[in-house]
Amino acid sequence: MARTAYVTDLKTLQGECTANYLRLTRLLGELGAGEVREVSLTGGAGCFGTLWLEVAERAPYTTIVRVAQTGVLDGIIDSPRMNVHLYHDVRMAEVTDFQRQRHFSGRYRYPNPRMHQPDEKLQLNRFLGEWLEHGLAHGHATDLSTTR
Numbered sequence: 001m002a003r004t005a006y007v008t009d010l011k012t013l014q015g016e017c018t019a020n021y022l023r024l025t026r027l028l029g030e031l032g033a034g035e036v037r038e039v040s041l042t043g044g045a046g047c048f049g050t051l052w053l054e055v056a057e058r059a060p061y062t063t064i065v066r067v068a069q070t071g072v073l074d075g076i077i078d079s080p081r082m083n084v085h086l087y088h089d090v091r092m093a094e095v096t097d098f099q100r101q102r103h104f105s106g107r108y109r110y111p112n113p114r115m116h117q118p119d120e121k122l123q124l125n126r127f128l129g130e131w132l133e134h135g136l137a138h139g140h141a142t143d144l145s146t147t148r
Contacts, residue, residue, distance in 0.1 A: 008119070008121075008122075009119070009122065012122060013121065013122050013125065014092065016122065016125045016126055016129055017092040017093055017094050017125055018091060018092050019129055020084070020092075020093040020094075020125060020128050020129050020132060021086055021087075021091050021092050021093040022091075023093075023129065023132035023133060023135075023136060024053075024065060024084065024086060024093050024132060025086070026136060027039065027053055027132060027135060027136065027139075027141070028053055028055065028063075028065065031053070031055045032055060032058060033055050033056070033057055033058040034054075034055065034056075035054070035055055036052060036053065036054045036055075037052075037053045037054075037141055037142070038050055038051070038052060038053075038141070038142045039051040039052075039053065039135045039139035039140065039141045039142075040139060040140045040142070041069075041071070041134060041135060041138055041139050042138050042139070042140070048071060048134075048138075049069050049070055049071020049079075050069065050070050050071050051067070051068075051069050051131070051135045051139060052066070052067070052068045052069070052070065053065055053066075053067055054066040054068075056083070060088070061087065061088050061089050062085055062086060062087055062088065063085075063086040063088070064083060064084070064085055064086075065083070065084045065086065065093075066081070066082075066083055066084075067081065067082050067083075067084055067128070067131070068080065068081035068082075069081070069131075078099065080098075080099070080127075080131070081098075081099065082095050082096075082097055082098045082099070082124070082128065083095075083096050083097035084096065084128065093128075094125065095121075095124040095125050095127075095128050098124050
């Protein structure tokens with residue numbers, strides 16, 4: 001039985017990136033370069049840690065944000081962390097770095113040496129969307145006056 005090659009669902013990926021742009025701009029507000037917003041995450045079972053949003057760079061057409069989580073499982077597993085580029089002219093946000101891996105392709109052959117899924121880029125942006133949505137729904141934001 002021959003497997004068909006994965007075809008990138010560009011419309012879904014763009015939709016996810018657009019939704020993430022809106023979520024991030026709501027969470028970031030007017031933070032400037034070097035500023036950090038800390039969002040305490042809660043839910044039905046209690047505290048899930050802290051979501052850190054740091055504006056690494058801000059320019060007229062792009063903003064680079066570092067997103068990380070600290071808390072409950074520190075020291076046991078690596079906490080998720082990623083860099084996200086916000087493109088203001090097209091109102092989209094894209095994950096460009098996850099756990100220190102960079103430059104994700106729109107599709108991968110499977111299997112591959114790094115064991116990326118065929119739709120790895122879409123999955124990373126969906127993960128960011130779920131993470132930010134949880135922060136918006138259950139988070140309590142605090143601005144840090146000092147930079148991280």
